Every structure is written in C-alpha cells, then in structure tokens.
Amino acid sequence: MKRIGAIELGGTKAIVGAAVMDGTARPTTIDTVRIPTTSPEETLARCADTLRDLAGRMGGLDAVGIASFGPLQLDPRRPGYGAVTRTPKPGWAGAPVRDTLAAAVHDLRPGGVPVAIDTDVNGAALGEGRWGAAQGLDSHVYVTVGTGIGVGVVVGGRPQHGLVHPEGGHLLVRRDPARDPYAGHCPYHGDCLEGLACGPAIEARVGRPATELADDHPVWDLVGDYLGQMAANLLFTLSPQRIVIGGGVGARHGLLDHVRHHARRHIGGYIDHPAVTGDLTTFIVPPGLDGESGLAGALALGWDAAAGRSA
Known part of the structure; x- marks a missing residue:
C-alpha cells in the first residue's frame, strides 16, 4: 500500500486529494479540496499547504502525481522540466509547477518525495486506462x-x-x-x-x-x-x-x-x-470515472513514481 498525493491543476481550479492505494483497485480519495486557479504563487502555495495537511493526517506521502494544464516542459533533460511553457493564461508562462510542489513536500520522506507530472489530458487518459x-x-x-x-x-x-x-x-x-x-x-x-x-x-x-x-x-x-x-x-x-x-x-x-x-x-x-x-x-x-478522470490520472502518476516508473 502506498500513500499518494494528487493534484489536478486546471485553468480555473485545482483539485487536491490523496489516497492509500494498492495500484489495482480504483482509489478512493481522502478529502478532495478545490482551490481556485489564480496566480501561480498563490495557487501553488495553497496546493502545497493542502498536500502537507493531507500528508500529516496520513502519516506521510510516498509520492505525488500532478496532472496539469499546459503546455508543459516534460523532458527532464531540458531546463524548466515540469514548468508551464507557452500559454495564453496570464502570468503562468514559465511557472515552475513541479519544482515548487516538489520543494514543498521534499521533507515529508527521507530522501525526498518523488513527484511526477504530466498534462491534464495525458493524466486523464492514464486514469481512464487504469480504472475507467x-x-x-x-x-x-x-x-x-x-x-x-x-x-x-x-x-x-x-x-x-x-x-x-x-x-x-x-x-x-x-x-x-x-x-x-x-x-x-x-x-x-x-x-x-x-x-x-x-x-x-x-x-x-x-x-x-x-x-x-x-x-x-x-x-x-x-x-x-x-x-x-x-x-x-x-x-x-x-x-x-x-x-x-x-x-x-x-x-x-x-x-x-x-x-x-x-x-x-x-x-x-x-x-x-x-x-x-x-x-x-x-x-x-464517454469517460467511465464520473468526472474524476484527471485526479485519478494524477494518482496513477504518483503510484508509478512511488514504484520507480517515470511517465
């Protein structure tokens, strides 16, 4: 069993949750929290605080998965890995989504908490494939x-x-x-x-x-x-x-x-x-996850990160 934090970061709202998963059954999230998407600084800070609160209640986190709006830099070999790239959303171009959240949860596990990121639609596709x-x-x-x-x-x-x-x-x-x-x-x-x-x-x-x-x-x-x-x-x-x-x-x-x-x-x-x-x-x-495809995908990304598999 793994304790996985998940963030579905959308253009109008972010959904933050966590689950204890075995990797097979569809996960049941704990206290899903909705956060308005405003500036990168405010939105990511609130996401980080919520993750840390959920981690405290679960006794820690084994990994975090992020399914985010984009476009995103998803090549770990290039500068700005995990950041938003060219986007029409004001203020978000260059926002370091993964680095900001990884820094916020790093100390919740010895050696750091693995943090995986992908696009919101790739995440939703992954979630529908695992459980939908x-x-x-x-x-x-x-x-x-x-x-x-x-x-x-x-x-x-x-x-x-x-x-x-x-x-x-x-x-x-x-x-x-x-x-x-x-x-x-x-x-x-x-x-x-x-x-x-x-x-x-x-x-x-x-x-x-x-x-x-x-x-x-x-x-x-x-x-x-x-x-x-x-x-x-x-x-x-x-x-x-x-x-x-x-x-x-x-x-x-x-x-x-x-x-x-x-x-x-x-x-x-x-x-x-x-x-x-x-x-x-x-x-x-139609989707099979009742509007939860994105968050399920973030949980799947987190599960894979906990297991040492990158997206």
Whole structure:
C-alpha cells in the first residue's frame, strides 16, 4: 500500500486529494479540496499547504502525481522540466509547477518525495486506462472538449510524449466556408479543431453559450463533424483501440452520436475492424470515472513514481 498525493491543476481550479492505494483497485480519495486557479504563487502555495495537511493526517506521502494544464516542459533533460511553457493564461508562462510542489513536500520522506507530472489530458487518459472506460486496453486516447480541446494519448500503458507532448486540440480539420463561415477562435491557427469546436468557439459562432442551446441546434452536428474528423485522423495516425471523449462540451447529450456518425463517414470504410465498421459505440465512448478522470490520472502518476516508473 502506498500513500499518494494528487493534484489536478486546471485553468480555473485545482483539485487536491490523496489516497492509500494498492495500484489495482480504483482509489478512493481522502478529502478532495478545490482551490481556485489564480496566480501561480498563490495557487501553488495553497496546493502545497493542502498536500502537507493531507500528508500529516496520513502519516506521510510516498509520492505525488500532478496532472496539469499546459503546455508543459516534460523532458527532464531540458531546463524548466515540469514548468508551464507557452500559454495564453496570464502570468503562468514559465511557472515552475513541479519544482515548487516538489520543494514543498521534499521533507515529508527521507530522501525526498518523488513527484511526477504530466498534462491534464495525458493524466486523464492514464486514469481512464487504469480504472475507467479504457481499462485493459494497450492504447487509447482521451479527449476533453470544453473551454479548449486537449488530447491525451496512452501507448503501451504509458502516456505518450516525444518531441513535446500531444497537442491534438490543434489538429487542422476541413472547414466548409459555405456551411460554416466562422473563421475560428484559436489565436495561433484560427480554424483548427479547438478554434472551431471548443465552448468559446460555439458561443462566438451562434451568439449564445453552448449550455443554452437546444439538443437539436444545428451547431451540434457541425461540432460533431469536426470531432469526427479528429477521431478519424487519430485512428489513421495512432490506431488507438478506443477514443474517450469528455469535458463540459464533450458531455453534451447526443453529441457523441454526431461524432460517431461523422467519424464513420470520414473513415470511409477504409479500416477493416469490427470496432469501426459498425456504429462505433464501443470505439468512441464517454469517460467511465464520473468526472474524476484527471485526479485519478494524477494518482496513477504518483503510484508509478512511488514504484520507480517515470511517465
């Protein structure tokens, strides 16, 4: 059994918790605390204080896992490992997330407390793979669709990195200007996936928040088309065994039906596998962790760090 601290650091709030884990059963967190994401100094200090409080009640910590918004520097060989890199969130570019929290918990264990960090979507993908909708699979993708769009990838049971880390929210998709004259929300790419299908893009296009739109509003089929293109592109490039779609917009009633319909259309019958030749209901699925995918992923990162396995 290991005592694992976990932080899901999002753009609007951080969730801090801890669990005593055996690495197999879905962990039950102890006193999950929500902290508003303000400045890096204030937010990380409150996260650190909460971790230390939980550690005191548990008799220490064996490791900490952090699933954070990004982009992040995830190459331990490069300067700024564990820090936020280029982000539109004011004040957070260069914020040393991992170093700050590692320093705060270092003295809670002889030799220091191992601290692992990954993106929030890679963390969510890992959590869904360990205990959720992708359990038992070798490779899968987790997509969150909300204020932005993030894509986490797990291959061989481990989060995918590489040159940096997956940024599938900025995939380039095909926009028909006659059907959708909206030029896109993304400040970097305009009409990339995030620029066309995230919550702010929907609101900018129709003039009302997505939460106020009826289920039969035509924008949902349009968003489903863009996400269906994403699903087809991910299938063609990564060949995941499953795509899990969550987030505030992703959880919209009926949206996954649109996504599956358009994904099947864009796949075009090219992939010969039962998972993608039918209605795609076992290939494109909702999360299985009841909104706790990110925190579960942070716990999984912490467990692996305690066991000496890096992300």
